[in-house]
Amino acid sequence: MSAPTATSADRRRWAQYLADERAEANVYRRLAASKEGEMRAILEQLAAAEGRHEAHWLTLLGGEPKRMPRASLRTRMLGWMAGRLGTIFVLALAQQAEARSPYDGERYATPAMRADEKVHHEVVRGLAARGRRRLSGTFRAAVFGANDGLVSNLALVLGIGATGVAPQLVLFSGIAGLLAGALSMAAGEFVSVRSQREMLDATDPGSTYGDTALPDLDIDSNELALVYRARGIPEEAAIERARKAIAEAHAGRAPVHTGPIDTHEVVGGAWRAAGSSFLFFASGAVIPVLPWLFGLTGVPAVVTALVLVGLALLGTGATVGLLSGASPLKRALRQLAIGYGAAAVTYLLGLAFGVTLA
Structure with missing residues (x-):
């Protein structure tokens, strides 16, 4: 037009x-x-x-x-x-x-x-x-670690504080929860990632099944085609690929079929994941403790902790949404609702088993 x-x-x-x-x-x-x-x-x-x-x-x-x-x-x-x-x-x-x-x-x-x-x-x-993919392993541990630290320690200090105990006990409980949770998260993440990598090592196509033996294989009837078929390649395509690999070997050229599939990139490193999990859990878990660390008690400490943790949850949720290609606002609000929901449950339990805030 x-x-x-x-x-x-x-x-x-x-x-x-x-x-x-x-x-x-x-x-x-x-x-x-x-x-x-x-x-x-x-x-x-x-x-x-x-x-x-x-x-x-x-x-x-x-x-x-x-x-x-x-x-x-x-x-x-x-x-x-x-x-x-x-x-x-x-x-x-x-x-x-x-x-x-x-x-x-x-x-x-x-x-x-x-x-x-x-x-x-x-x-x-x-x-x-x-x-x-490059970020996924370490980033997952970092985000989950920070969120777990925020939510679990907020729930812990609010639940303990709601029983009416002395502020010092709330502070010590928060610090203990920080250390215990960070160590537990790091250990669990290390075991999880290491186990996943070991599983991939046992599953991925390897490069040690016998490249040196390729020149001796019968080009018309050989076992190499079975290797490809075991990986999910259709029979005719597997036979053709095996013929090419053996021809390359007879010609003195290195075969191109044996490199392992790099799925480890998605999983990440075990030590990096454990270190990220420890540091980010600790950085998240310290935030709910800050009001008591700086001398606040009672309702002011609770309100300050809720505000600080709420801002942090909005930040981590928005970051997850951004990197996943989803709406940052929706992910931020979801994180906030989950964190506050867990804290509310433990706070009510603390009130049920204790007295009122000092």
Whole structure:
């Protein structure tokens, strides 16, 4: 549809699209500048695609508008973060932005532009997934450790405090809960990750099943095809792959089929996970204790602890939502509700078994 048939409202909307496309292209260019290799090339191509969309709106507008609107707040935030925060955070937010294409109901957008936006979402999801895999093991331990520390120690100090005991006992109970919980979390995380890695070692295709014996195998009837079939490869494809591997071995070239699948990247390291779990549990568990540590008692201490822990729960929940590509606000509120719910139960139990707050 040609530009002369458009209304002033259409032209304002086009100008907004133009501003947003320029800002999004700038985000991808800034991210690409800090990368190398394939990721850089992909980000540059995303920027180029946004440039094509920009050109479409410029054509409809008949050139640069006299008054260019500001890009959307979300896009401006992405641009600010692109030069200051890690790529994974920016890509996680970009994934959410790309999921909400503005062109689905826009009659002046071309079908190719609508298709581009949907494909961009999958491309950004794939790029963000690389960073998530690198973070997943240690990050999982860190987030769970911090949240467990926040919730468990808040519940502990509120439950103890509600019985009416001396403030010193509440403080000592909180410190004891911090140390015991941090050590328990670290030990449990170490065992969990180490066990998972050992299971993967026993499950992943290995590189020691007999590469040196490949030249001696019968190319027409050999056991190598069974190896591939055991991994789930169909029979004909397994036979063909085995023939190629044996031919490579006869030619004196190293086979390319024996490298283990790197699933350990997702699991992470046991020592790193244990250390992160200990440190983050302790950092979370100390927050509910701070009011008593600084001399507050009774209701003021409880209210302060609730406020501090609430802010921390909102922060960790929002971070999880951001990195998972979900709504940070929803995840933050969910974390807050869970933490406060657990604390409320133990507080009521403390009241039932004790007296009132001093």
